[in-house]
Amino acid sequence: RQSRSKLPPSPPWRLPLLGHLHLIGHLPHRSLHNLHLRYGHDNTGLLLQLGRRRTLVVSTAAAAADLFKNHDHAFSSRPHNAAAHKQTYGSRNVSFAPYGDHWRQAKRVVVVHLLSARRVDAFAPVRAAEAASLVARARRAAEAGEPVQVKELIYGYTNAVVIRAAAGATGTTAERWRQLLAESAALVVGFQAEDMVPDAAARVWRRATGLERKFDDMVEEWDRFLSEIVAEHKEKMPAGEDDFMDVLLRLREEEEEGKGFALTDDGIKAIAKDMIVAATETAAVALEWAMAELARNPRVMAKLQGEIARVAAGAGDTVAEADLGRMGYLRAVVKEVLRLHPPLPLLLPRESMSAAAVQGGRYEIPAGTTLLVNAWAIGRDPAAWDAPEEFRPERFLAAGGSPAVDFRGTDYQLIPFGAGRRICPGINFALPVLELALASLLRHFDWELPAGVRPADMDMVEAPGLSAPPRVPLVVVPKLKASS
Numbered sequence: 001r002q003s004r005s006k007l008p009p010s011p012p013w014r015l016p017l018l019g020h021l022h023l024i025g026h027l028p029h030r031s032l033h034n035l036h037l038r039y040g041h042d043n044t045g046l047l048l049q050l051g052r053r054r055t056l057v058v059s060t061a062a063a064a065a066d067l068f069k070n071h072d073h074a075f076s077s078r079p080h081n082a083a084a085h086k087q088t089y090g091s092r093n094v095s096f097a098p099y100g101d102h103w104r105q106a107k108r109v110v111v112v113h114l115l116s117a118r119r120v121d122a123f124a125p126v127r128a129a130e131a132a133s134l135v136a137r138a139r140r141a142a143e144a145g146e147p148v149q150v151k152e153l154i155y156g157y158t159n160a161v162v163i164r165a166a167a168g169a170t171g172t173t174a175e176r177w178r179q180l181l182a183e184s185a186a187l188v189v190g191f192q193a194e195d196m197v198p199d200a201a202a203r204v205w206r207r208a209t210g211l212e213r214k215f216d217d218m219v220e221e222w223d224r225f226l227s228e229i230v231a232e233h234k235e236k237m238p239a240g241e242d243d244f245m246d247v248l249l250r251l252r253e254e255e256e257e258g259k260g261f262a263l264t265d266d267g268i269k270a271i272a273k274d275m276i277v278a279a280t281e282t283a284a285v286a287l288e289w290a291m292a293e294l295a296r297n298p299r300v301m302a303k304l305q306g307e308i309a310r311v312a313a314g315a316g317d318t319v320a321e322a323d324l325g326r327m328g329y330l331r332a333v334v335k336e337v338l339r340l341h342p343p344l345p346l347l348l349p350r351e352s353m354s355a356a357a358v359q360g361g362r363y364e365i366p367a368g369t370t371l372l373v374n375a376w377a378i379g380r381d382p383a384a385w386d387a388p389e390e391f392r393p394e395r396f397l398a399a400g401g402s403p404a405v406d407f408r409g410t411d412y413q414l415i416p417f418g419a420g421r422r423i424c425p426g427i428n429f430a431l432p433v434l435e436l437a438l439a440s441l442l443r444h445f446d447w448e449l450p451a452g453v454r455p456a457d458m459d460m461v462e463a464p465g466l467s468a469p470p471r472v473p474l475v476v477v478p479k480l481k482a483s484s
């Protein structure tokens with residue numbers, strides 16, 4: 001019953017039940033960007049009815065700035081999603097938990113105890129060992145003169161780093177974990193039934209199509225696996241550095257002494273799984289896009305290799321993490337990759353808990369509205385970026401002493417990790433994982449496109465899904481550099 005003039009603009013052609021869903025193709029960030037260009041308001045966004053969800057879509061830096069600066073609290077919850085709820089022990093993780101005491105405490109545990117600078121530093125030997133193994137695999141391909149599928153090369157690395165940090169797991173346990181991750185991801189591509197119709201009706205549809213059974217089997221298999229890992233951790237005290245499971249179990253012991261956060265076994269499993277799911281895919285997608293952009297822009301690759309050679313001169317076979325801080329161009333490349341290819345192009349959906357009068361009261365967004373922030377479109381916002389489609393890391397090198405734009409949630413034109421209360425807590429964990437892999441791969445090899453493929457021929461469009469790797473997996477040929 002709200003006055004229409006107070007609602008942000010909407011596209012025409014709203015259908016019963018579907019609302020505007022029929023206007024969304026299989027790459028929602030691209031469809032939503034096009035809809036924004038046709039019907040949206042640059043300072044506010046666009047209001048859509050996506051199935052049963054009234055959805056505000058924000059596609060510009062100006063609109064993101066207004067929302068995150070002035071209305072972050074109102075939009076700090078997550079929409080309920082039955083599939084995610086089941087997979088997360090009833091939203092007992094961080095990413096999908098609704099705003100409230102549980103989320104606040106769980107996020108605090110993650111930020112303070114699992115992802116603190118000290119803890120991230122403690123995993124440096126894990127990263128160094130896995131980077132060395134990444135280089136060894138690339139070296140074998142180079143010596144055999146074989147092209148490599150970058151996704152396979154990279155996933156092995158990000159999976160291993162994350163799983164070792166989360167649960168100290170290697171070998172067959174890590175392999176089982178890898179399979180479970182891949183199978184779960186395949187089940188949650190695209191809009192789900194409960195986005196369209198009420199939960200009960202969605203359940204009937206999922207049962208009829210056999211999807212419910214598949215979800216239940218998957219949830220059971222994850223639980224069996226995580227329970228085994230918790231049991232193993234309870235049995236043996238850690239030798240060496242603690243992994244996330246060790247830390248969570250210790251926090252629980254402290255709680256029993258009245259000092260910590262009340263964690264059940266399910267809570268521990270939910271948080272550990274959250275860390276692994278949130279970290280593995282995002283980092284791998286970012287690395288695959290980085291390699292694609294470097295293969296497509298030989299000038300940037302050569303300049304980056306020059307920096308790495310200068311800074312890491314004389315070091316051993318792998319790049320020392322301490323040297324990464326002196327590689328300013330490497331950081332600029334990472335930023336430019338995340339600007340054009342945010343691994344979660346629509347971040348994670350939010351939901352408003354109260355009405356919000358945005359743009360100084362010009363528009364009113366009712367409570368219970370889903371918010372999609374199109375980071376992919378914001379990275380291409382012509383009001384925020386010069387020549388937005390160009391891959392030009394130099395734009396991030398601070399000119400004349402002005403501070404360079406950063407991705408930590410205060411420069412709203414670059415928000416691949418989100419912003420505000422729900423910002424990603426894993427930035428400090430992700431950065432050395434990304435930078436060490438890139439520096440190691442570029443230090444030892446030149447990466448060429450297979451014979452006959454020209455940079456201009458490369459397909460730079462994303463695959464459908466929550467995260468967005470290249471739809472055509474990148475294949476490149478490593479050539480051992482003369483100095484390696």
Ligand code: HEM
Pocket residue numbers: 094095096107110115274275276278279280282283286342343344347348349350416417418419421422423424425426427429430
């Ligand atoms: C390149 C790597 C990564 C990218 C691009 C990324 C991106 C994101 C984004 C966009 C969000 C949603 C933010 C929002 O709603 O505003 C998020 C949330 C989250 N990320 Fe990351 N992430 C990355 C790596 C990691 C890592 C390494 C971890 C943990 C080890 C992690 C843990 C989480 C968690 C727990 C949340 C939920 C936060 C909340 O709901 O309060 N992420 N991430």
